[in-house]
Amino acid sequence: MEDSAGPSEPDPPAGPHLDSRAFCPPTSRPSETARPFRLQLSFVLMLMLAAFFLVGPALATGRADTLDKIRRTGVMSYGSDKEGGGPFAYPDPKSPRTVTGFEVELLNALARELGVRAEFAQGPWDRLLKVLDTGRVDMVANGYEWTESRARDYLATRPYYVYQLQLMAPRGGSIRSWADVQRPHPGNRRWRVGVLSSSAADNFARESAGATVEVLSFDGATDAMTAVRNGQIDATLQDLPAALFYRDRFPTLELVGPPEGRGYYVIFVRREDDALRRELDRAIDRLVASGELRQLYERYGLWNEAQAELSGWSGEKFVTTGPGPPRGLELLWHYRTLLLDAAVMTIVLSVTSMPLAMAIGLVVALGRLYGPRPVQVILSCYVEFLRGTPLMLQLFVLFYLLKLPPMVAGIGGLALNYSAYEAEIYRAGLQAIPAGQMEAALALGMSRRMALRRVIVPQAVRIVIPPVTNDFIALFKDTSVCSAITLVELTKQYSILGNSTGGWIEFAIATSVLYMAMSLPLSWFSRWSERQLDAATAKGGALG
Amino acid sequence: MIDVVGLVKRHGPLQVLRGVTLSVARGEVAAIIGPSGGGKSTFLRCLNGLEPFQGGAITIDGLRLDSDTPTATRERLLRRIRLDVGMVFQSFNLFPHRTVLQNVTEGPVHVRGLSQDEAEAKARQLLDRVGLADRLGAMPRQLSGGQQQRVAIARALAMEPQAILFDEPTSALDPRMTAEVLAVMSDLASDGLTMVVVTHAMRFARQVAHTVHVFGDGRVIESGSPSQIFEDPLQEATRMLLSEVQAA
Numbered sequence: 001m002e003d004s005a006g007p008s009e010p011d012p013p014a015g016p017h018l019d020s021r022a023f024c025p026p027t028s029r030p031s032e033t034a035r036p037f038r039l040q041l042s043f044v045l046m047l048m049l050a051a052f053f054l055v056g057p058a059l060a061t062g063r064a065d066t067l068d069k070i071r072r073t074g075v076m077s078y079g080s081d082k083e084g085g086g087p088f089a090y091p092d093p094k095s096p097r098t099v100t101g102f103e104v105e106l107l108n109a110l111a112r113e114l115g116v117r118a119e120f121a122q123g124p125w126d127r128l129l130k131v132l133d134t135g136r137v138d139m140v141a142n143g144y145e146w147t148e149s150r151a152r153d154y155l156a157t158r159p160y161y162v163y164q165l166q167l168m169a170p171r172g173g174s175i176r177s178w179a180d181v182q183r184p185h186p187g188n189r190r191w192r193v194g195v196l197s198s199s200a201a202d203n204f205a206r207e208s209a210g211a212t213v214e215v216l217s218f219d220g221a222t223d224a225m226t227a228v229r230n231g232q233i234d235a236t237l238q239d240l241p242a243a244l245f246y247r248d249r250f251p252t253l254e255l256v257g258p259p260e261g262r263g264y265y266v267i268f269v270r271r272e273d274d275a276l277r278r279e280l281d282r283a284i285d286r287l288v289a290s291g292e293l294r295q296l297y298e299r300y301g302l303w304n305e306a307q308a309e310l311s312g313w314s315g316e317k318f319v320t321t322g323p324g325p326p327r328g329l330e331l332l333w334h335y336r337t338l339l340l341d342a343a344v345m346t347i348v349l350s351v352t353s354m355p356l357a358m359a360i361g362l363v364v365a366l367g368r369l370y371g372p373r374p375v376q377v378i379l380s381c382y383v384e385f386l387r388g389t390p391l392m393l394q395l396f397v398l399f400y401l402l403k404l405p406p407m408v409a410g411i412g413g414l415a416l417n418y419s420a421y422e423a424e425i426y427r428a429g430l431q432a433i434p435a436g437q438m439e440a441a442l443a444l445g446m447s448r449r450m451a452l453r454r455v456i457v458p459q460a461v462r463i464v465i466p467p468v469t470n471d472f473i474a475l476f477k478d479t480s481v482c483s484a485i486t487l488v489e490l491t492k493q494y495s496i497l498g499n500s501t502g503g504w505i506e507f508a509i510a511t512s513v514l515y516m517a518m519s520l521p522l523s524w525f526s527r528w529s530e531r532q533l534d535a536a537t538a539k540g541g542a543l544g
Numbered sequence: 545m546i547d548v549v550g551l552v553k554r555h556g557p558l559q560v561l562r563g564v565t566l567s568v569a570r571g572e573v574a575a576i577i578g579p580s581g582g583g584k585s586t587f588l589r590c591l592n593g594l595e596p597f598q599g600g601a602i603t604i605d606g607l608r609l610d611s612d613t614p615t616a617t618r619e620r621l622l623r624r625i626r627l628d629v630g631m632v633f634q635s636f637n638l639f640p641h642r643t644v645l646q647n648v649t650e651g652p653v654h655v656r657g658l659s660q661d662e663a664e665a666k667a668r669q670l671l672d673r674v675g676l677a678d679r680l681g682a683m684p685r686q687l688s689g690g691q692q693q694r695v696a697i698a699r700a701l702a703m704e705p706q707a708i709l710f711d712e713p714t715s716a717l718d719p720r721m722t723a724e725v726l727a728v729m730s731d732l733a734s735d736g737l738t739m740v741v742v743t744h745a746m747r748f749a750r751q752v753a754h755t756v757h758v759f760g761d762g763r764v765i766e767s768g769s770p771s772q773i774f775e776d777p778l779q780e781a782t783r784m785l786l787s788e789v790q791a792a
Binding site: 434436437439440441442443444445446447450454455458459462 | 592593594623626627630631633635637638639640641650651654655656699700703
């Protein structure tokens with residue numbers, strides 16, 4: 001495999017993504033920031049990455065006033081993610097090419113107040129603020145709650161919705177409220193609670209769960225609900241709107257206990273766009289005062305007594321107190337154990353799945369070359385199927401359909417996917433062994449099986465060491481796809497920490513360094529083995 | 545020891561062997577000569593099952609192989625036949641990932657089940673006999689062609705076969721190396737080993753072989769003692785072959 005992009009391109013998992021994601025900056029997706037760590041390139045790339053993060057915001061600051069631009073063009077664009085789903089923003093079932101949702105309608109209403117048109121721009125949810133930095137959108141509005149760390153880097157409008165968190169658990173099960181998961185699990189393990197990655201529920205669960213709860217991050221709200229329905233996790237903590245919206249689709253689940261926590265969805269704009277923020281604030285005020293907002297929320301079944309707080313909003317709740325969180329090395333030191341844990345996860349995934357992939361690949365290659373005809377046909381289908389479908393979908397099948405535990409699904413998925421590539425490498429290696437070797441072995445009285453084991457395979461192994469090492473490095477980076485099935489490996493941890501602390505630059509550099517430190521030994525091994533082979537050939541060439 | 549009756553071999557529409565009948569007695573050295581494409585090598589490879597055949601029968605040491613022997617039986621018979629009959633190839637086919645010594649002990653240890661010590665002792669003795677006692681630890685690619693072919697002969701001998709098939713053993717070698725290998729083969733012949741040798745080395749055929757078979761166009765054109773074949777051939781084709789060789 002000459003390029004790791006082939007099988008493993010993390011395609012969007014579900015739902016029609018009809019809007020282009022083209023405006024995403026090239027380094028804004030986890031799989032892409034983490035991918036190019038080949039030894040020779042990684043240092044340069046690391047510098048480029050750092051430069052991007054340092055210069056990017058600086059460029060954004062120098063841009064002309066956004067409110068002027070909006071007025072001039074008559075278009076105000078907002079970043080949102082349809083993958084997050086209902087009721088925020090989702091493909092309209094009646095017309096799947098258009099997007100709908102209470103936020104879509106809200107933004108349309110705000111745009112009307114400003115005398116312009118609102119334009120939806122698709123982006124990955126946990127990177128929307130980075131997209132905002134690039135200047136490709138004017139604001140972010142997608143269930144983003146006000147947090148102190150976000151408020152340090154961006155300007156927030158007044159809230160447009162007061163959200164609460166809602167626990168969802170199997171209907172009639174033992175979990176009746178959030179308090180229930182605070183008690184020890186009867187089965188001598190921790191309660192498994194799924195959350196939307198980097199969401200308010202994620203933060204709330206991690207802060208208030210204590211020792212009795214294991215928090216699992218999912219990339220989509222419904223993914224976590226599916227996992228509860230499958231019995232893979234015990235419950236999920238959701239933003240109330242999502243819980244209300246999807247309850248009908250998951251009839252075996254119910255909303256248990258009163259809503260927990262309380263927070264505020266706000267619209268974020270860039271720091272220099274205070275004028276735009278003021279305009280949006282005034283527009284929200286008017287929608288609240290006219291009752292239009294209430295009507296909108298009632299249409300979606302989202303209105304509750306908590307929304308009373310929206311009228312008469314004074315803003316005194318949004319205060320940033322004390323000094324900001326640490327930066328630089330201090331920040332990294334503070335989160336060192338999380339980063340190292342994630343690095344360990346990456347290593348465990350790689351070093352367990354690769355040997356499996358190599359073993360399965362060898363069996364497949366031998367079967368394709370020497371097995372009976374039907375076996376050959378079946379195995380070539382195996383190879384084509386696994387090579388021809390994305391790794392992420394294979395992981396989804398193992399996790400959501402076969403309901404395997406995440407580690408098993410992750411290791412198994414990587415092993416199966418890469419076994420197809422290994423099989424092809426071995427097949428090439430085996431075919432490179434001259435036919436005379438098999439004949440000589442047979443003439444000595446060996447069985448075919450013994451000839452393969454003693455004569456053919458040992459020679460083929462020497463040929464395939466470099467390409468297999470290459471694949472190992474590719475697999476190593478492809479472990480990041482496992483974040484789609486709740487495994488927190490290095491790239492995912494980078495994303496989580498970047499989001500929760502705002503320390504994108506620090507974590508990008510630290511993550512790069514960790515990946516490099518882990519792939520260096522592999523690269524060394526590859527070169528060393530290539531040198532060994534070269535030396536052996538050269539010696540033979542001189543004398544033979 | 546070896547009895548072949550009416551052997552037919554087809555490659556698709558091409559008939560490579562058109563009914564070959566030939567016998568080799570125990571202790572006999574049989575040379576097979578003939579023009580390229582005459583089916584000599586194919587015939588030899590049929591004897592130990594490296595090529596399947598479509599007609600006739602081969603009996604080796606009492607083990608009879610027919611063209612219609614079922615696959616499972618065929619495989620079982622072939623394993624036994626291959627234990628009886630060694631083979632030396634034109635391109636040596638040594639195992640490049642093993643040392644000279646390991647090449648020779650591979651079969652005895654892993655096929656015959658000898659202990660490593662026994663096999664090594666015997667291998668040293670055989671490698672000494674073919675003049676390579678000083679290259680035991682060398683890798684095949686470090687040896688000359690002639691040396692490699694002598695290791696290949698030692699490898700075949702280590703299995704203590706009843707007979708050895710030689711498939712143009714010197715065709716890939718220059719004259720000096722050819723002489724080394726032929727000297728070893730003459731030595732084996734004088735020890736009474738049964739040998740079937742496909743060769744272009746006419747002097748060897750003349751001096752060492754007991755019987756010479758002339759192949760042409762997928763048939764045995766003529767068989768006889770070396771003196772009869774080389775001095776008084778009955779067939780015109782044999783005469784032409786020999787004059788071509790002498791001219792070359």
